[in-house]
Every structure is written in structure tokens, then in C-alpha cells.
Amino acid sequence: MDGTMAAEAYVNKPEATHSHKKIDDFELEPIPEKAKRSWWVISLIWLAIGIDISGLFLGSILSSGIGFEDALLATFIGSGLLAIIAMLCANIGFQAGVSTPLVSSAVFGRNGGKILGFINGISLVGWFAFQADFFAFIMVDALAKYDIIISHLTALIGGSVLMMMTAIYGVRALGKLSTYSVPLMVTLITIGLFMAADYQGGAAPSIEDPLTLGQAISFVMSIWILAAVAAPDIARYAKTRRDAILGAGIGFLVGNSAIILIALILTKMTGTDDLVEVFFTLGLGMAAIIVLVFAQWTTNSSNLTSGGLCMSMVLPKIPRPVLVVIMTIVGIGIAQLGMVNKFTDFLMLLSVTIAPAAGVYIVQYYVLDSTKMSFENIQQVPAWMFKGLASWAFGTAFSACTAPEFFNLFSFTSISALDGILAAGVIYLALMKLSPSSDKEL
Numbered sequence: 001m002d003g004t005m006a007a008e009a010y011v012n013k014p015e016a017t018h019s020h021k022k023i024d025d026f027e028l029e030p031i032p033e034k035a036k037r038s039w040w041v042i043s044l045i046w047l048a049i050g051i052d053i054s055g056l057f058l059g060s061i062l063s064s065g066i067g068f069e070d071a072l073l074a075t076f077i078g079s080g081l082l083a084i085i086a087m088l089c090a091n092i093g094f095q096a097g098v099s100t101p102l103v104s105s106a107v108f109g110r111n112g113g114k115i116l117g118f119i120n121g122i123s124l125v126g127w128f129a130f131q132a133d134f135f136a137f138i139m140v141d142a143l144a145k146y147d148i149i150i151s152h153l154t155a156l157i158g159g160s161v162l163m164m165m166t167a168i169y170g171v172r173a174l175g176k177l178s179t180y181s182v183p184l185m186v187t188l189i190t191i192g193l194f195m196a197a198d199y200q201g202g203a204a205p206s207i208e209d210p211l212t213l214g215q216a217i218s219f220v221m222s223i224w225i226l227a228a229v230a231a232p233d234i235a236r237y238a239k240t241r242r243d244a245i246l247g248a249g250i251g252f253l254v255g256n257s258a259i260i261l262i263a264l265i266l267t268k269m270t271g272t273d274d275l276v277e278v279f280f281t282l283g284l285g286m287a288a289i290i291v292l293v294f295a296q297w298t299t300n301s302s303n304l305t306s307g308g309l310c311m312s313m314v315l316p317k318i319p320r321p322v323l324v325v326i327m328t329i330v331g332i333g334i335a336q337l338g339m340v341n342k343f344t345d346f347l348m349l350l351s352v353t354i355a356p357a358a359g360v361y362i363v364q365y366y367v368l369d370s371t372k373m374s375f376e377n378i379q380q381v382p383a384w385m386f387k388g389l390a391s392w393a394f395g396t397a398f399s400a401c402t403a404p405e406f407f408n409l410f411s412f413t414s415i416s417a418l419d420g421i422l423a424a425g426v427i428y429l430a431l432m433k434l435s436p437s438s439d440k441e442l
Helices: 003-011 039-050 053-065 068-096 100-144 152-169 171-196 213-222 225-229 241-270 275-281 285-314 320-336 339-368 386-402 416-434
Strands: none
Touching: 039 171, 039 241, 039 285, 053 068, 053 100, 053 213, 053 241, 053 285, 068 100, 068 213, 068 225, 068 241, 068 339, 100 152, 100 225, 100 275, 100 285, 100 320, 100 339, 100 386, 152 171, 152 285, 152 320, 171 241, 171 275, 171 285, 213 339, 213 416, 225 339, 275 285, 285 320, 339 386, 339 416, 386 416
16 A cells, blocks of 8 residues: 555545645655755754744743743753754654654544544634744834835735645755755854954843743743654654654754844843844844745744645645645734734643643653554554543643643742643653553544
8 A cells, every 4th residue: 555545545545535636745645755955954944943022022921030050051951852842743753754643643543633633723823923923023014114114914924825825835845944944044143243242231120920931941941842843844854764853853953942042132232132123223224124024924824834734634634735724814814813912822832732731652662662653554543542642631731730831839840831741741641651551443
């Protein structure tokens, strides 16, 4: 059975078919060899995704809640943990050669995988809305400095359409965009930082909303935990296992931490984390606009790309490009409602809900039986696999109990996202050891 026939067999349980389309991201089948890429392309994609305006916003949150040295420590620890999770998940993605929703069905069942795909898809629409909202606010302010006045909605729609066009063509288009955008953004940001060293700004902000080190690490992890769990979406395009693991590791360790560090350094040097404002003050206004456009373009295209893959599993009869367009429209509507004001709440919701799922399939692959994560096995999974689902639910509840933003009943590692991953993994291992027989299809 070839990849396309296998995909059809899988999604036809119970209701759909898949056929090749002109615009294809191989959402329901393994990646063909001719479409695979080397580690540096994979790394560039992750680096491009990591350089975004929300990282600057998170840097300002850390600066107002924790000292500079502790903020640096939280950034490095959080990014390091993300890199480890991403590398573990990327390796699984390379082995299976398919998207994250299909990988997850190996431990949650066909319908269970669709549930995770739906939750991930909705989360990615929300994340897209946040990023698009950031883009619109900053673009309006940046253009106003050149006496170019546009409305927030105009900037929002214009930016969203730009991001959508890349996502329609999938990961391969994202790779091409990243190849050009990353060197340009790194060069411009580096120039800006060197010039900012001589910029005389205000004093660094005082601590207004104190954070514990654990909370700070959890915030750092939360901003990209969804991307780490969804690492198979990108890693499946790697030519070798080494390319998949190395690409994810470098991308998350460097990409995730870089923009947060820039915000922290800017705040310490100038008293503000506003990279765009500093650039304009230094006479680099056009550079600021270029960085803003490319940063949000790559990051939000990734959100729509992964979201489209998730929703393709849930709604396989609808072509993925159509799903991307629908997600974009919904995201624009959410952004117009001012979702940016709930940024930290949204981050913690992602951390508590999504992260534990990774604990289940990490344990299945690395501790129990890696062959269960192969595409051949995925084609044969039952509709429901309740041990995996129960473990995921337990991990979510456990994470909510340790998160200060939720129940805050007790503390475990002090990082609620990590708590959920560990709890889900341990419970899944216990359930599988106590009752090793496979879940029955219901």
C-alpha cells in the first residue's frame, strides 16, 4: 500500500477520502524523499518562527516581574527544556514521517487524534490572532511615524493575507521564506542592538508584578510549547534523523531565546523593550518595519500551516488550503476583539492543555515500543485508545493544579507545563505496564 492509498484507508475510517491536490503539504501521508530538506533548512524555519514580536512582549513581562539575571536564567532554562522536548518529538516525527495529529493517533486512537488535532487547531487559530493583533498594532504605529495613517483593521487584514498565502503552500514555502528572512532579520537586529548600546534611554523598569523563577520559566516555555509538541510537522521533512533532531534543537534553543534576550537587553540598556521605537529613535525606521513584517510573516505562517495540518485530520473532506483560509478569517475576527489583552492567560491555557499530550507519545516511543509510532501501525489504530486519553486528561488536570494561574493547589517542579508532561507520561507508563493489552476499538 503506497502513501496515498494508506492515507485514504486511514481517513476513510470512518468518513473521508484524500486525493492529491496541486497545493499539497502531504497532510495525510508520509513525505516523499524528493520533498525532504537538510538540517539547516529545518533550523532556519524554526529560527524564523522564533523571531517574533510576542517574544519582545514576553521579555517586557519578565522585566517587570523578575530581576535581569533571573530573567536570563529563566530564558535559558525554558528554551533548553523546549529544545529537549522538540528534539524528542522531532525524532518521532522523522520516524513516522507524518504530521503531529497522525502521530498522536498512535496513542490516542483515530478519534482521539482528531480531538487533539481539533484542540491544537483551535489553539493555533488563537495564537494566529494574537500574532496578527501584535502585527497590526505595531505596524499602525510604525507607519504613523512616516505620516502614513492606516486603520488597525486594514493592517490586520493586510498582514493576515500575507501570512495566509505562505501557509496555503505549506512547509516547503515556509522553508523558502525562512532562507531569505532569517539572515536579513538577524543582520538588522544586530545592527540595531549595537547602535542601541549608545542610546540614552530611561532606567530599567522596576518590579511591578513579581514572578517566581518557576513562573518565569513556564512563561518562556508556554510561548512555544505548542510548536515543540508539534515539531513532527516540520521534522517530517528532514532528510535524516540527525537533520530532524539537530534542526529542532538549534531552532528552539537559539530561536526561542534570541528574541526574549533582545527584549531583556533592550530594557536594561534603554529602559524600554520596544525594538521598533528604539530603531526609529536611531534612524532605522525602515529596518524596524522590515523586521516587523518578516518576523510576523514567518511566525504566523507557521501557525496557519500547523493549524491546517491539524484541521485536515479533523475535516479531511475539506482541502487544506480552504481550511487555512477559513482559519485566517476566524483569526482576524478574534484579533479584532482585542485578544492581546489576554495574552498571559492564553499562554498558560496552552501550557496546561497541550503540553501533557507530548508526555504520552514520548513515553510510547522512547520507553515502551517505538514501532507503534510508525505510519504502518498508525493506519491500523482503533477509534479510541483510552489509556492514552486518560493519561493526557490526568496530565492536564495535574498541570492545572500546579499552575498559579489556575488552581495552584501544590507545587511539583514549579514549571506547570513540565509538570503536565511528566504526569501524563508516568500515568501512561503505569497504565500500559499494569494492563499491557491494546485498547479495544469502540
